[in-house]
Amino acid sequence: MSKSILIVDDEDGIRYSLRGILEDEGFRVNDAENGEEALRILSEDQPDLVFLDIWLPGMDGLEVLDRIKKEWDWLPVVMISGHGNIETAVSAIKKGAFDFIEKPLSLEKVVITAEKAVEFSRLQSENKALRTRIETEQPARLTGESGPVASMREVISQVAPTDAWVLITGENGTGKEIVARSIHSQSLRSEKPLVAMNCAAIPEELIESELFGHEKGAFTGAEKAQVGKFELADCGTLFLDEIGDMSLKTQAKILRILQEQRFERVGGRKTINVDVRVIAATNKDLFQEIKNGNFREDLYYRLKVFPLEVPPLRARSEDIPLLINEFITRLNRKHGFKPLIFTEASFKALCRYSWPGNVRELKNFVERMLIMYGGKEVGPEKLPPEIFDNAGQEPELQAQSSLPLPEGEVDFKQARADFEAQFLETKLREYKGNVSRLAEAVGLERSSLYRKLKAYGIQVE
Template sequence: MPARILVVDDEQDIRFSLRGILEDEGHEVHEAESGEAALRLVDERAPDLVLLDIWLTGIDGLEVLDTLRSRLPDLPVIMISGHGNIETAVAAIKKGAFDFIEKPLSLEKVILCVNKALEFNTIQRENQELRLRLGSEQIRTLTGRSAAVASLRQHIAQVAPTEAWVLITGENGTGKEIVARMIHAQSRRGARPMVAVNCAAIPEELIESELFGHEKGAFTGAEASRQGKFELADGGTLFLDEIGDMSLKTQAKILRILQEQKFEHVGGRRTITVDVRVIAATNKDLMEEIREGRFREDLYYRLKVFPLVVPPLRERGEDIPLLIRDFLDRLTRTQGFRELAFTDDALRVLCAYPWPGNVRELKNFVERMLILHSGAEVGPEDLPAEILAARPAPAPGAPPHDLPIPSGAVDFKAARQEFEAEFLRRKLEEFEGSVSRLAESIGLERTYLYRKLKAYGIQTG
């Protein structure tokens, strides 16, 4: 995309050369022969990028850089240095310069560096806008008073300010990416880009190019060089979603790069060094994948510095009324839907439904009711058939599953927990203590079922 670029150098030949290179790439180029002139031009209209010589008459390049960083902290600045100025150029990088180009100028180096700076700036702006849009969204997604949500919030607050890598596990629809974005937004890297990669959505033959970039002509269809996600996330966070779907071949390469933070483009020889924080997520049981030979154990422990589990909605049923209210408020405000309410009886049915699609399914359900329901209030009789069908059908005069009504329960949540515990005890006896057969029979993941049994103090043999 064409950009507005300011070239600052007291040598006319250098300015002329850079103007030619950059205009051939389609950019709008402005020139300044001194630091004072450069700052005036920046005040008149901020550029998208500045190429700044270190040695200038009057105000030198480092002073100009300091001023630009204070006025426009997000403006990328590339320093131009002579052979004897490398140490000064490195000092400029520490002051916040994006990169430096060494004289004599190389056409390839100039174009590569400029494209990288502009691409980074675009991602940074998009990331900032996304954080603003998602700021309240993230809080709403974690709406709830359940112990599970409170614990998750606490762990996010603890790990976010650190540099620790995070492995997020949880079922589809629970909000793993939202948790990752909350960690990034609350970290010291929050002003840098967060780049997300869905490892399950990229074809195996393209994932290396997607992650590491490629050189022109590296493979059929590679008509131009391209940066990979690791480069784009340099200084920020790389979010590897659905990491459990990555092939063993790619896992091996990822492990080496995660350890060294160095790699080469596909078809390239130049070693590229990056600084990224990695957050990974999966809906799979990675220990089971390791036992089955589908996931590398060393990669698992490299990623699992700080594990986080996002609870399924069925573990936080008491949050369902709050989430519904939240979705209703948001959708009526942003999409112009009319006001709608759910009766207490309808909410009780919804709290008992297992929500296999989790929070995502609940949000879609609320939106569907806003579209289809013509009244002002939703009762049990208005709920979809699949939700009503999930209610256990008690025998005449008997409670569901022929279980005794809890006598010690003081509220709906406690009653449900007592029912669950007794149901699991009986079903476990029915399957002669086999947790795997029980999990398959009642449609629960084995790891989740183990946690439930442990919470209720039920021995598994």
């Protein structure tokens, strides 16, 4: 679907010229000759971009800009004027204008500005949607009180205010993107965009276009010009996820641009200068990739100004209950699940599990349990088998598997009681009569365990 633009100018010739230029580029165009008419149009149908003249009869352009930003703060506005000066431009930018261009209008400048503004608006919408998804699906901050998390927070607070480039390493699902966003949010660039790109998700033949943009007709299918990630991240942060999956050819081009901070769009000749901080992330051992000939050594050391490794979940298992409770809260808010309570024994089993999929696997596990057992208490018997297969069986279940079944025909309730009595008697001998250690091992309160022992007639020395 083509993007729409509203042109606000009191000169018929300007409106006519801009309409023709922009429609030729594939935009849908509407126009207004004064601020009041523009606000009426905006109240009925918001475009993707507004070109707004500063000098208008009645309500001037800066007043209209104030109204637009009050009502539709997400809408990019490009100010145009035939009497431009630095003070006016600065005032417009401070009020929230996306850009400022002077008359007589350069046709190339108009088209480039329109494409960049519309692309920026799209990116803002995607970022907003992404932030919403992150807030509901995984912690938007580093959750945990363990030593590794506390150390990582300290490191982030040290590197974030600088412009140093950061190379984040860690296993899949550890939360490398959360770390990148934490660095950006604490940086001096936090008011500027954080532009993210997954290098592994884009086909090799399109990755240059995604990074650097392209001009109209640069290749088959390039029906209009496109602004690249580097250009969109100007004065902000570019997050290159899965950097280890880039081809050597793209790595060479990335290296040159990282060093020079300037580039040309695919199919273009104009040099574009940018000021971008780069944060890269990978789950691969890049040093080994260099030895295997899959990654450039010079790019590795260019990116690795400040290395930061995100620990796997198994290295901070004490954070698992906090993460589980946070996921429950967020997923309940998103889907309206009934509350879910894990018993102490379940938490112990979950903390012993190695979580090869890390935080992502934990989030998926919590959502599955909410669907299955929402509104109920979850004991070890409700946990999936892999929780015990991977970590070594949960003590009480491990012991149960080695005990003989009751003989004769008995109902289920009696069989379970006989089984439980045998289990507790066996385990009590194993722990040499130490009730406290037994209670901890089987996940029961001492008082509850004492009542069970008394009910089954098991003597405690």
